[in-house]
Amino acid sequence: xxSMPADGWSGTRTAEVVGITYRQLxxxxxxxxxxxxxxxxxxxxxxxxxxYRNLLELKIIKxxxxxxIRLEVVRExxxxxxxxxxxxxxxxxxxxxxxxxxxxxxDGELIDLVRKGQGVLNILALGSVQSEVDASISQLRPLAExxxxxxxxxxxxxxx
Numbered sequence: 001x002x003s004m005p006a007d008g009w010s011g012t013r014t015a016e017v018v019g020i021t022y023r024q025l026x027x028x029x030x031x032x033x034x035x036x037x038x039x040x041x042x043x044x045x046x047x048x049x050x051x052y053r054n055l056l057e058l059k060i061i062k063x064x065x066x067x068x069i070r071l072e073v074v075r076e077x078x079x080x081x082x083x084x085x086x087x088x089x090x091x092x093x094x095x096x097x098x099x100x101x102x103x104x105x106x107d108g109e110l111i112d113l114v115r116k117g118q119g120v121l122n123i124l125a126l127g128s129v130q131s132e133v134d135a136s137i138s139q140l141r142p143l144a145e146x147x148x149x150x151x152x153x154x155x156x157x158x159x160x
Contacts, residue, residue, distance in 0.1 A: 008038030008049035017136040018058040025058070033075060034058055052133075056089060059129045067096045073114055077101045080113040090127045 011029075015022045028034050029048060034057050038049035050058075057078070064074045077094075084103060085092055093104040094113075103111040 008036070008051055009055065011036075011048045011050070013140075014050040014055060014058065017055055017133060017140070018062055019136070020058065020062055028058070028061070033061065033078065053087070053089075055133045056129055059133050060089065060126060063129065064094075064096070064101065069096065069099055069101060073099055073101075077113045084111070090130045092126050094126060 009017065011022060011025055015025045018025075029036060029040075034054055036048040037051035037054050040048055060081075061074055061078060064077060065071065069077070081089060081092070081103065095102040095104050095110060100112060100114045103113055105111065
C-alpha cells in the first residue's frame with residue numbers, strides 16, 4: 001500500500017478513492033457527517049484535507065447508502081458507531097436489515113443502531129472497507145516522490 005501524503009488527501013482524491021462524487025463529499029463535510037481531519041476549509045481558496053481514517057469512514061457511509069439505507073438513518077448509525085467503537089471502526093461488523101443497522105460484536109451480541117425495523121439481514125464486514133480503500137489507493141501512482149512542499153501528488157495510473 002502507498003503511504004498517505006504528509007498533508008492528507010485532497011477532496012478530489014478522497015472522492016475518487018472512496019467512489020463518491022465531490023458534491024457528496026462537500027455536502028457531507030458541510031453537514032458535519034464527516035469533517036476532514038487534517039484541514040478544514042476556512043473560506044474561499046482553502047482546501048479540505050482528509051485523513052486515512054476519513055477515507056475509511058466515508059467508504060463505510062457509501063456502503064450503507066448503497067445497501068439502501070437513507071442518509072438520515074446513516075447519520076444516526078454513524079453517530080452510534082463512533083460512540084461505541086471509537087477509533088476501531090474496521091474491527092466490527094454491521095448487520096443491515098432493511099432501513100436498520102445492527103452492530104455485531106465479537107461475543108455474538110447484536111446492538112440495534114437505529115432501534116427499529118426487521119427484515120432480511122446482510123452482513124457488511126467493516127474490515128473489508130480498509131481493503132477496498134487500500135486497493136483504490138494502490139491504483140493511483142505517485143506523480144513524484146517529493147514535490148517542492150514535500151507532499152506526494154497522486155494521479156490515476158495511465159493504461160497503455
